[in-house]
Amino acid sequence: MTRARLSAATISRLPVYLRVLNAVADEGQQHVSSSWLAQATGVNSDVLRKDLSALGSMGRRGVGYQVDTVKAALEKALGLGSVHPVVLIGAGHLGQAIAGYRGFSPRGYQIAAIIDADENLWGTHVAGLRVQSPQELPDLVAEHKIGFAIVAVPAHAAQAVADQLCAAGVRGILNFAPVELTVPEGVQVRGIDLAHELQILTYLSTGQI
Numbered sequence: 001m002t003r004a005r006l007s008a009a010t011i012s013r014l015p016v017y018l019r020v021l022n023a024v025a026d027e028g029q030q031h032v033s034s035s036w037l038a039q040a041t042g043v044n045s046d047v048l049r050k051d052l053s054a055l056g057s058m059g060r061r062g063v064g065y066q067v068d069t070v071k072a073a074l075e076k077a078l079g080l081g082s083v084h085p086v087v088l089i090g091a092g093h094l095g096q097a098i099a100g101y102r103g104f105s106p107r108g109y110q111i112a113a114i115i116d117a118d119e120n121l122w123g124t125h126v127a128g129l130r131v132q133s134p135q136e137l138p139d140l141v142a143e144h145k146i147g148f149a150i151v152a153v154p155a156h157a158a159q160a161v162a163d164q165l166c167a168a169g170v171r172g173i174l175n176f177a178p179v180e181l182t183v184p185e186g187v188q189v190r191g192i193d194l195a196h197e198l199q200i201l202t203y204l205s206t207g208q209i
């Protein structure tokens with residue numbers, strides 16, 4: 001199995017399977033059936049079986065899935081098990097909330113540095129980390145071997161920030177700014193837009209935006 005063979009849709013479901021299996025493992029359960037796991041994750045059982053078979057041959061007829069085995073395969077596929085340092089760009093309202101979020105480290109991500117262009121913020125601390133200037137970005141990326149960035153700057157600044165990140169060697173950007181980023185081949189961008197999600201929800205629930 002190579003991770004590249006998984007579709008984006010499959011990859012997006014893997015954390016959901018893992019979250020449910022972690023809860024099951026915490027309760028001491030060792031096996032789950034595919035139909036139970038499908039229901040618990042809200043995924044069609046054919047889709048679930050296909051997703052998990054892409055990670056290896058794990059399910060056994062009559063026994064189901066061994067929780068630890070599937071968890072290990074999911075963690076490996078998602079690159080968990082090691083800590084991924086992340087740089088956060090933008091220490092404003094959203095940046096501060098992200099920096100304070102405690103859900104990253106249990107899943108293998110650690111905010112290693114925070115950058116902001118506002119010199120009034122340099123030297124102040126957010127979630128225990130010193131806010132640093134954009135000039136320090138290349139050194140920070142190299143020093144902490146940072147591969148990922150979270151962008152929480154205004155839309156008009158986001159492309160320039162993305163350019164700086166790519167030049168510094170960052171390979172993956174989680175972008176909260178409401179703008180499409182252009183990046184070189186080999187760099188991945190995932191955009192998150194809560195208003196956009198609400199619009200989709202509105203359409204799905206009322207048929208109107």
Ligand SMILES: NC(=O)c1ccc[n+]([C@@H]2O[C@H](COP(=O)([O-])OP(=O)(O)OC[C@H]3O[C@@H](n4cnc5c(N)ncnc54)[C@H](O)[C@@H]3O)[C@@H](O)[C@H]2O)c1
Pocket residue numbers: 089090091092093094095115116117118134151152153154155157160161175176177178192193194195
């Ligand atoms: N995706 C979402 O659902 C969602 C939700 C809230 C906010 N946002 C977006 O997140 C971004 C931040 O929102 P906010 O409310 O935190 O704004 P904010 O104004 O409170 O903070 C933005 C911070 O970015 C800094 N900044 C500006 N240009 C910079 C640059 N070139 N390099 C480094 N830092 C720079 C500013 O100094 C400021 O501290 C905005 O683009 C906003 O639209 C997205």
